Amino acid sequence: MILVTGGTGLVGAHVLLHLIENGENVRAIYRTTRSIEKTKNLFHLYKKSNLFDTIEWIQSDITDIPTLEIAFVGIDYVYHCAALISFDPKDENLIRKTNIEGTANIVNFCIANTIKKLCFVSSIAALGDLAAHENLITEETEWNPEKPHSDYAISKYGAEMEIWRGQQEGLQVIIVNPGVIIGPGFWEQGSGQLFTKVKKGLSFYTLGSSGFVAVTDVVRIAAQLMKSEIHNERFTLIAKNIVFREVLNSIADSLLVKRPNIHINPFFINVFCRIDWVLSNIFMQKRKLPSSTAEASYSTNKYSNEKITAILKTDFLEIHQYIREISTLYN
Template sequence: MILVTGGTGLVGAHLLLHLLQNEATSLRAIYRNSQQVEKTKRLFEQANCLTLFDLIEWVKADVLEVPSLEIAFQDIDYVYHCAALISFDPNDEQQLRKVNIEGTANIVNFCIDKKVQKLCYVSSIAALGDLSQNQVVITEETEWNPEVLHSDYAISKYGAEMEVWRAHQEGLAVVIVNPGVILGAGFWKQGSGLFFTQIKKGFPFYTQGSTAYVSVQDVVNIMMQLMNSDCNGERFIVIAENKSYKEVIVEIANKIGAVRPRINATSWLLNVAWRLDWLVSKVFRTKRKISKHGSMSLLNKDQIANAKIINYLNYSFQSVNDCIAEVSKEFKNNTI
């Protein structure tokens, strides 16, 4: 039996759909509340696959609640660990470490105890290493530099990877994927789905920085191929392309019929923005929208390589523009 954590998030929901479309017959997913399960159900409905949704065995559990995981792990052979907290609010530091590091430790401990055959962990490009002076492209081998300023989210994902490697040293077969910004349909109020929602409302700013993007379909397809292979003890960067924030925002705006961004958010403007955001959060007790580190990352132009996964699986990624076109079509069909 296969267990999927985070089955009510973007990657987990698409993974459940992909597994069932590829004839997975025994599938269990954990959830924390029934309202979240409805989001996954809507994804299956939009794909005309409601009959497949009924094949999922849902178990109420939390990665931080050991007794609930005891039930979820009964008779499990393979685990896809997709559950994570994504936040760039400095106030969420403790919760990030708890969910992403302690939660992953719980998952790998159960995998070891229950003699699970293989674990696939969904990490992030945020957990990759830092370029030194003589390096120009980040790869799986680029070393993490603890002296470099990292976001709390990045630190938590790096810490979670350490738990996975610990499990591997104890004999568990593991594979780690490090996706870039994941683009996919069905979750318009979280993650990359917010790009589409905010741009539709009107998002006037862009920066000259860049990052790496990938389709959720490519992410889940690669995860399944790696789990079905002999691959063990490896990590793979899973990205299609490096693109500037401006390119992506303009492309989304064009595809959904929104106004293109027109204001270049320079370092000076971003420094003002994060300070004002800090002040507003203190006065009105609201969540931070942009931190100091977040503003700096929007100007980052580090390039990230995907050669390892392409060569290992002989894989061809969907282009980012084609992915944006597909997701934009779903956005217009289901939100307007």
């Protein structure tokens, strides 16, 4: 049997669907009954509602050791997709507890239960920092602790250190580092918010860029790696490096709404960021534009998918076409 953490999130829910469609027995953990509805709605979106009832759900949390002990009974393989995604500095302690301590718990249970293989869904945020002579981030790019990183990036890097600790203790592992994951169904969180904001009339765009990938590619490749003899490796998963403006334009065109038409340069982004910091402290509210998000909006880092394409001989879905396809599912 296969255990999936984070089964109520975009990647985890798609992992569940993929595994069930391929005849696997799966167990997923959830924190609240309400969160399961998100996964159920995704299955309905794909017209696969009949498959949803084959999932064995166990109420648990990756930071709750007693419930994890129950979740791991009879498990052979694990997809660890659970994570807290936040770029608000006020969430620093919770992010580190969830993403680092939670991953340490998963690794410990995998070792204790002689799990055959563990796949960890990390992020390109945990990849290294470009040196002066480098222009492309790969799996071998070194992490520079002296450079600024978001709390989220630090937590994912720390989580990877826990995965490698497990590997050193005899656990077979795979790490995938997806870029910005595009996918349907979760329109109020993660990249899904791009569709919602554009639909509501987003006016602003930036000329930063990042690596983008379809959620179905992330899941397909992760499953392929788990089925293979490949282990103790990490792989960057991106289809292409794309300018944010181009992605927003594709979303707007697909949803038949106006394209964002006001360019916000780094100077004004940083001004807004400082204003947001002041307001968040005055009114004790979450940051709307943390400094790490501001920096990411105009970053032009480029990522390489050469390793995974060379090893699996795989192709990625074209992002603009995929945006057009999943826009038909937007509601």
